[in-house]
Amino acid sequence: MNYEEFNTILKKQVYALPYEKQLELAITICEKMFFDYQKFFEIHKWGDPDLLMDGINICQQSMKNPIDIKQIEKILLKIDLITPDTEDFGDEIGSYALNAATAVSDALEFLIDKDQSRILNVVSYYTDTVDFKIQENKVLTDDEKNKHPLMIEARAFLINKTK
DSSP states (O other), X not given: OOHHHHHHHHHHHHHHSOHHHHHHHHHHHHHHHHHHHHHHHHHHOOSOHHHHHHHHHHHHHTTTSOOXXXXXXXXXXXXXXXXXXXXXXXXXXXXXXXXXXHHHHHHHHHHXXXXXXXXXXXXXXXXXXXXXXXTSSSOOOHHHHHHOHHHHHHHHHHHHHTO
């Protein structure tokens, strides 16, 4: 399946999901990406993985409890401060950490505005990270990326998670 086909199917499925399932998807992706942020922190000694996990926990808690917009706005400001800038951290792990932090931010923003495009952003940060990882050592063509086992696995995970 090429990117366009995947993207078309995924958008349709994400938009068809109820709010709770969209949030579950975002949380699952944020949890997967958290480890990249944690590794970035260990390498660069910069950022705050605990704060990022706090953002994920707020998303999880919102599944059962009413949201506190002030709390979300406060943590969004803090997460912005611990989101790496690729100009400061030009290595691959810096890009992965950037994607992890922005995924959590978009998930938190989704709690406030329920804008479904934020879920697609979270998905995009995840697939972009997979794309970066499979191209760390060499540049691949679109066809090679589409056929790479990690990309196939990531896309299958997303398609199955949004059915």
